[in-house]
Amino acid sequence: MKKLLYLLPLLCFLSACSGGGGGDIDTGGGGVQPPPNSAPTLTGTLSFEAKAQTQTDTVYTLVDADGDSISAELVNAPDWLTSSVNGDQLTLTAQPGFFDISNYTFEVKLSDGEDTTSYEFGVSVIDNPEQWGNITPSSDLLAGVWKLENSEDGFHFLENDTGVYAINGELNPFSWNDVEGLKLNVMPVGCTVECAAINELSIVIIAEQDNRLRLAITEGSDTSIVTVEKMTESGSLADTYLDTSASYSGALSVIDKETSIAKLMIKSAVRNKLGNNTHLNSRTGPIIGEYEQMGDKFVINSFENSAFATLDGRFNERSNSMQSHYVNIDLVATQIKITPSFYNHAVYEITYGYQLATDIAPLTPSDLIDYENVTLEETLQQRIQSQSLVIALEPAATPVITAGKSYLGAPIVYDDASILPSLGITFGGNTYQFVTSTEGAVVVEDFDTKQPLEENFSWLYIDNSLALTVDGKVSEHRFYTFPDGTPGMSQERPVENKANWHYLYRFEELVYQPVSEEDYWGTFEDTFVDFFAEKQVDKLTFNADMSGFYVRDILSHREEDGSLSFMYKSGCGELENFSECLQRLKDNNDYYLFRNLKLNKIEGDKYHFMYRLIADGPDENYGYNFQSRRIYRKLSN
CATH class of the missing domain: 2.60.40.10 (Immunoglobulins)
Structure with a gap:
């Protein structure tokens, strides 16, 4: 019995060491180790x-x-x-x-x-979709550039209910309205009013947040949901812009970023109404002004010159409705907004006012009314708008010129704005023969004698430009690259009482490919198209029987060199052909005007022509001798 009582404390001690009964474990060093934790x-x-x-x-x-x-x-x-x-x-x-x-x-x-x-x-x-909103669109909300999320495509809404639609690298104009939601009519380039829409888009603004819009866009039976973001800060301006209507030549704008001076060549269709004359004018003119950055735009409110065009209207005296007056009125830019847009393009939005250019004393602008009883004073207070699409250009190195070859390029311009008066050319590009490495000649064909007329020049490269000297006068030309990669030769033309006109002409070797008489037959359209023009350019049709159409019926004539000359039939007798009609008008010292096209090369559906316009008449102030180029797209044979 004593032995059992002696062993009991020892048994209890051994049970605690093994962790039984929930006790701690003796580590043998006198410390205690807790059980491992379980992670959540x-x-x-x-x-x-x-x-x-x-x-x-x-x-x-x-x-x-x-x-x-x-x-x-x-x-x-x-x-x-x-x-x-x-x-x-x-x-x-x-x-x-x-x-x-x-x-x-x-x-x-x-x-x-x-x-x-x-x-x-x-x-x-x-x-x-159950929570979609339907936010009311407005000009204040939409005006500006909106880019699709993770894309370079999008919409550029302008303030006059038009805009630019950018998709897959291509641009198209559109008109829009918010009468029943937001409707976009995407139009063909150069036909914003008188043509059917390419696409009709119905847009619901689902949500708006921090300059972003969530849109449901329906085209036909398909609806897509996209997010667009507004470009609230303007991109940088390019140094040089070219109007997108350019084919063989175009209006060139130059931006001086150091002085914030913009020298803009505005090519724009302007609708204006003066007196009882309604005009639809495609106008090109230089405007110079100082710009400042405002959000996503560069805005010009201060101008060195702002006169864009001079127009005339007929007004009657309020006190004597039978007494009429023709009044010249200057179309004057009052504000220009330049907004960087898609794919290296920009948009000029121009607001114009009217300024009286004729002395009507002792009458005042309130004394003259038009046929709708609108006073001249009220007309002068009107404001109209237009827009122009331009594309950024990069400077190009002066092209390599090979002696012995002929090239097409910008005209040589004298300081007095005449263009080689000795050749009788009043406007248009030049054909250059580079005879040697320093000498050459501008060549024009005398249309009556069919003999070449020449004006000699010397030439050399100066600071990445081409300098042409005629009679000691230097005409200097810089080079840029057209959007299709063709070199372009610039030309700055002084105009009396106005800023210089600045143009870019394609510079390329003149090569006449073999062409046939049949190549002339068919219907053509000019590739020189204003992006925002309201109606398509007029088609030109030549028929094998020498009839045709250009604005109205024409008569044509094949010249000895294979080119086609044509004139309006309306000034000719019913049985007269082209040659008979033209000769009669010349013999009678009457007014005449005809055009000539000479096909020099074909590239796919694009037909390149040398172009002449010749006009004369009894008025010494009336007369043209214009040479240039035309690039037409052949629509049908």
Whole structure:
């Protein structure tokens, strides 16, 4: 019995050492080691969906084997996603908007105060048509450049209910209205009014946030959902712009960024109404002004010169309606906005006013009325707008010129604005024969004698430009690259009482390909098209019987060199042909005008012609001897 009582304390001591009864473990060194901690976990699918513009709660079960409290932390989660823990439940609350539609990944870190466990989650935000808005469009909201998300395409809304549609590297004009939602009519280039739309887009503005719009765009039976972002800061201006109507030549604008002076050649269709005369004018003119940056635009309010064109209107005296007066009125730019647009383009938006250019004393502008009883004073207070699309140009090295070859290029210009008066040419490009490495001649054919007329020049390169000297006068030309890669030769032409006119002409070797008489027959359209023009350019049709059409019926005539001359039939007798009619008009010292086209090369559907316009008459101030080029697109044989 004594032996058993003696062993009992020893047995109790051995039981505690083995951890029985929940006691600590003796490490043999006198310390105590706790049992290992269990890390927290959760159960559930690690990806979920959330609808835009709606709250979505996703609940997960938290597990901790030791019964410890668990906290949760979100890492790299979007702002609209939050978490909360209540007991053993983790709730992820998503409240995304329409501009958050996408796929996201983030991390959830669980902690019991000792150990952490990380999980990678995924959430897909999906559209929610039931919550779509229908925001009313307006000019104030839409005006500007809107780019499609992750794209270089988009819409450029202008302030006069027109715009530029950019898609897949191509640009088209559009008109828009907000009468019943937002409607866009995407038009052919150069025909914004009198042609059928290429596409008709119905647009619903689903949501707006921080210069972004969510759009539902319907074309036919297809609807696509896109996000566009407004370019609130302007891109940089290029140094040089060319109007996009250019084919063989174009108006050139130059931006001086150091002085903030813009020398703009504005080529723009301007609709204006003066007196009882209504004009639709495609005008080109130089305007010089100082610009300042305003948001996404560069704005000119201060001008060195602003007269764009001089127009005439007929007005009657208010007190004597039978007494009429023809009044000259200057169309004057009052503001120009330059907005960088898509694919290296920019848009000029020009606002014009009228300025009286004729002395009407002792009458005043309120004394004269038009046929609608609108006074001249009210006319002078009118404001009209136009727009022009231009593309940035890069300077080009002076092309290599080979002696013994002929080239087409910009005209040589004298300081008095005459263009080689000895050759009788009043306007247009020149044909250059570079005879040697320093000498050459401008060559023009005398249309009556068919003999060449020449004006000799010397030439050399000066600071990356071509200098041509005639009679001691230097005409200097810089070079740029046309959008299609062709070298362009610039020309600056002084105009009396106006800023210089600045043009770019294609510079290329003159080569006459073999062509046949049949190549002339068919219907052609000019590739020289104003982007925002209201109606298509007139078609030109030549028939094998020498009839044809250009604005109205024409008579044509094949010259000895194979070219075609043509004139309007309206000035000719019913039985007269071209030659008989022209000769009669000359013999009678009557007015005449005819054109001549000589085909020199064909590139696909583009036909390159040398172009002449010759006119004369009894008035010594009436007369043209114009040579240039035309690039036509052949539509049919």
